[in-house]
Amino acid sequence: MKWNGTGLGFICLCIVMAAAPCMSADMTAYEIVKKSEDLLDQAKDSQTDILMTLVNKKGQTRERTLSASVKKYEDDSSKSLLFFNSPADVKGTSFLVWTDESKDDKQWLYLPALQRVRQISSSGKGESFMGTEFTFFDMGSQDIDDYTFTLLKEEDFDGEQCYVIEAIPKEVEFYNKITIWIRKGNFIPAKADFYDTKGEYLKQGLFANVKNIQGINTPTHIEMKNVQNSRTTILELSNIVYDTGLKDDIFTERYMKRGK
Amino acid sequence: MKTPGALLVVLLCWVLFPVRVDAYEYEGESLMLALSGHLESGAVYEFDQDTPNEDPSSELGIDFKADMGSVSSFKLLLRARDDGKVIDPGNTRLFNEFDRIYQDKNPFIDVEEAYVDFFTSYVDLRFGIQKFAWGRLDEINPTDNLNTEDLTQGGTNDESERKIGVPAAKANVYSDFVNLELAWIPKYVPYRLPTPEERWFPGILKAPEVIETATAAGNIPVTPVYEDIDLSGSGFKYSEYGIRLSRYIAGCDISLSYFRGYDMMPVTSAPTDVTVVLEDLLALDYSISAEVTYIPEIYKMNVYGLDFTTTVGSFTLRGEYAYFQNKHFNRKFSSVLKDELTQERQDAIMDEFLDRYLDTEDPQSSTTVRIDPQVALQEDSMKYGLGVDYIYGDTSVSVQFIQEYVPDFDNDKPVYFIKDGFDTLVTLSFKQFFLQNTFEANLDGAYDLEFKDYIIKPSVRYKFTETLQLTAGVIVLDGKEDDSLLGQYRDNDEVYAKLRCYF
Numbered sequence: 198m199k200w201n202g203t204g205l206g207f208i209c210l211c212i213v214m215a216a217a218p219c220m221s222a223d224m225t226a227y228e229i230v231k232k233s234e235d236l237l238d239q240a241k242d243s244q245t246d247i248l249m250t251l252v253n254k255k256g257q258t259r260e261r262t263l264s265a266s267v268k269k270y271e272d273d274s275s276k277s278l279l280f281f282n283s284p285a286d287v288k289g290t291s292f293l294v295w296t297d298e299s300k301d302d303k304q305w306l307y308l309p310a311l312q313r314v315r316q317i318s319s320s321g322k323g324e325s326f327m328g329t330e331f332t333f334f335d336m337g338s339q340d341i342d343d344y345t346f347t348l349l350k351e352e353d354f355d356g357e358q359c360y361v362i363e364a365i366p367k368e369v370e371f372y373n374k375i376t377i378w379i380r381k382g383n384f385i386p387a388k389a390d391f392y393d394t395k396g397e398y399l400k401q402g403l404f405a406n407v408k409n410i411q412g413i414n415t416p417t418h419i420e421m422k423n424v425q426n427s428r429t430t431i432l433e434l435s436n437i438v439y440d441t442g443l444k445d446d447i448f449t450e451r452y453m454k455r456g457k
Numbered sequence: 458m459k460t461p462g463a464l465l466v467v468l469l470c471w472v473l474f475p476v477r478v479d480a481y482e483y484e485g486e487s488l489m490l491a492l493s494g495h496l497e498s499g500a501v502y503e504f505d506q507d508t509p510n511e512d513p514s515s516e517l518g519i520d521f522k523a524d525m526g527s528v529s530s531f532k533l534l535l536r537a538r539d540d541g542k543v544i545d546p547g548n549t550r551l552f553n554e555f556d557r558i559y560q561d562k563n564p565f566i567d568v569e570e571a572y573v574d575f576f577t578s579y580v581d582l583r584f585g586i587q588k589f590a591w592g593r594l595d596e597i598n599p600t601d602n603l604n605t606e607d608l609t610q611g612g613t614n615d616e617s618e619r620k621i622g623v624p625a626a627k628a629n630v631y632s633d634f635v636n637l638e639l640a641w642i643p644k645y646v647p648y649r650l651p652t653p654e655e656r657w658f659p660g661i662l663k664a665p666e667v668i669e670t671a672t673a674a675g676n677i678p679v680t681p682v683y684e685d686i687d688l689s690g691s692g693f694k695y696s697e698y699g700i701r702l703s704r705y706i707a708g709c710d711i712s713l714s715y716f717r718g719y720d721m722m723p724v725t726s727a728p729t730d731v732t733v734v735l736e737d738l739l740a741l742d743y744s745i746s747a748e749v750t751y752i753p754e755i756y757k758m759n760v761y762g763l764d765f766t767t768t769v770g771s772f773t774l775r776g777e778y779a780y781f782q783n784k785h786f787n788r789k790f791s792s793v794l795k796d797e798l799t800q801e802r803q804d805a806i807m808d809e810f811l812d813r814y815l816d817t818e819d820p821q822s823s824t825t826v827r828i829d830p831q832v833a834l835q836e837d838s839m840k841y842g843l844g845v846d847y848i849y850g851d852t853s854v855s856v857q858f859i860q861e862y863v864p865d866f867d868n869d870k871p872v873y874f875i876k877d878g879f880d881t882l883v884t885l886s887f888k889q890f891f892l893q894n895t896f897e898a899n900l901d902g903a904y905d906l907e908f909k910d911y912i913i914k915p916s917v918r919y920k921f922t923e924t925l926q927l928t929a930g931v932i933v934l935d936g937k938e939d940d941s942l943l944g945q946y947r948d949n950d951e952v953y954a955k956l957r958c959y960f
Binding site (some may be wrong): 251253259260283284285286288301303310311312313314315316317318323324325327328329333428446449450451455 | 849
């Protein structure tokens with residue numbers, strides 16, 4: 198099963214998991230994740246504004262604002278459209294992704310200066326997405342069946358009791374291992390540690406500022422800190438709305454050109 | 458060379474312009490307004506100091522957009538610029554207009570785009586000054602002929618800067634089966650060229666200093682005169698239109714197109730006044746000189762196009778094909794005039810002149826005869842290209858192969874930019890981002906296989922802040938022939954730098 202939520206795959210996974218009610222402590226790690234994922238079907242579509250802050254190793258910051266729209270279909274395929282609203286030199290750029298479990302993702306990029314929509318290959322998924330600490334893989338769809346989950350322990354993180362779940366990919370492609378801290382109280386992830394293909398600690402994701410939006414608990418502050426290059430990307434999500442009945446034609450070349 | 462005042466203007470702009478000016482945005486229930494723009498200053502250092510100088514340039518760009526709910530919007534893109542190179546002292550107009558090829562750019566205001574959109578469920582309508590973007594290749598699009606180009610920098614700048622917005626009406630009709638785009642340009646808008654005194658004036662429009670006749674007259678000195686285009690007979694006669702059908706089929710974006718209108722590249726006639734001056738009647742000693750008048754000509758053609766893009770593994774594949782029916786090419790002036798000024802033609806002129814001289818009571822010692830050779834050559838042709846892109850994270854590489862083929866090419870009538878019926882261009886574009894996309898290195902280039910000429914454009918860009926960026930680069934051009942597409946600018950190598958502030 199695939200899900201790319203708000204178009205920001207891992208972020209969406211968090212949002213999905215946030216929807217999960219308190220579950221039995223007897224559940225296995227996989228069941229926790231799977232149950233959370235099943236609850237995702239509550240939201241057929243979503244729209245989100247994103248403030249993206251890039252922090253370099255000197256602590257200097259740069260900001261970008263984006264808008265994301267996502268629609269999920271019955272066959273587990275999904276479509277996402279991302280608009281860049283600032284800074285000025287990328288304003289109007291849009292990025293469309295069609296995800297289908299049985300096929301490679303299809304991606305289109307619209308650059309307003311050229312006024313042309315270009316289909317682009319979905320290769321290089323392990324590379325940085327637009328200079329952030331998220332990779333295209335992080336931003337794309339995830340299939341939890343590609344992982345083996347193990348409940349390692351329970352411990353406090355940031356003042357809250359958490360399950361600590363280890364996710365090992367069945368085929369190591371981008372990460373050797375991901376360790377996820379999930380809050381016991383509401384099943385919202387609090388932290389995730391990513392290990393590179395050599396097994397070395399690569400980056401840490403933090404998920405905070407949880408808000409209840411249309412009955413769905415949603416982390417609205419997400420940080421990805423790369424410990425190897427000391428750079429951080431911070432995402433602040435706002436104006437999140439679910440189930441507005443987004444039309445299919447939103448996810449077409451027509452709307453990529455028209456803009457937000 | 459202009460006065461040092463230009464530099465002063467540039468400096469004043471930066472002093473008076475705050476380092477950071479916020480864009481204006483208003484968001485109401487049914488109305489959204491956004492005003493943003495940029496200020497840019499640039500300077501060029503020419504490697505060849507014998508070419509005309511360029512002064513520092515400055516530019517103010519204004520981008521205004523108003524969204525009226527989801528049914529309509531208005532966009533205005535203005536550019537006010539002092540480009541430091543194209544000067545026409547006789548031109549008193551401030552705005553770039555749609556009726557002239559030679560326009561002053563010190564300073565000027567260009568309405569790049571100004572249009573209103575209307576959106577319905579299945580149809581989008583756009584009226585006003587606009588730019589079209591047909592085709593899938595980079596920079597060179599055989600199927601994209603709706604907008605002419607500003608060639609005041611020899612075509613070496615980006616396509617988005619070259620393309621001239623034209624007053625037009627456009628309708629996009631969307632359906633599940635196919636998307637349809639209809640475009641109508643009521644009146645042809647000509648391309649723009651620098652004035653003959655400028656660095657980027659095309660070498661092929663520079664008259665030869667002499668015509669080598671290999672006759673008794675020897676080398677005939679030539680004086681060029683440049684006329685602007687005459688579009689006085691405007692109306693439907695000058696209108697252009699096009700239709701494009703697009704569909705996504707099995708992972709492939711594919712389009713078919715048809716265009717009826719004018720060629721976006723210059724075609725020029727060259728009527729020549731040949732003046733014979735009798736120096737010594739008894740010795741029959743005479744001299745001949747020629748004045749060539751370059752007059753832009755436009756010819757209607759049909760363009761049938763096909764383009765597509767798809768992905769194959771890790772690569773993006775792009776292709777484009779266009780068949781040009783009734784396209785016109787410029788024959789090489791030197792060969793045309795050489796053919797016209799044969800010994801027989803000179804003898805005929807001289808005989809006619811002597812007859813008149815001897816039969817007239819008040820004889821003139823000179824006469825002028827107009828020769829109007831057929832410089833434009835009509836030939837069908839086809840132009841096609843294939844491009845491959847590879848993107849890996851912060852690195853992107855694109856290679857294109859673009860060829861023009863003239864099936865009925867006649868080697869006895871040589872034309873510019875075509876050799877033995879072919880012109881083949883290989884282009885490369887490489888981009889690498891560093892430092893969280895704040896620094897980028899670019900390498901763009903093109904090599905012509907027939908003419909062995911090339912352009913190489915390495916550049917770097919650094920963003921000091923989100924609103925302030927510096928671009929610096931080099932343009933290197935070379936070619937064995939001074940009348941090939943790139944070789945005509947082989948003395949124009951330069952280093953440039955541009956500082957741009959967004960607001």
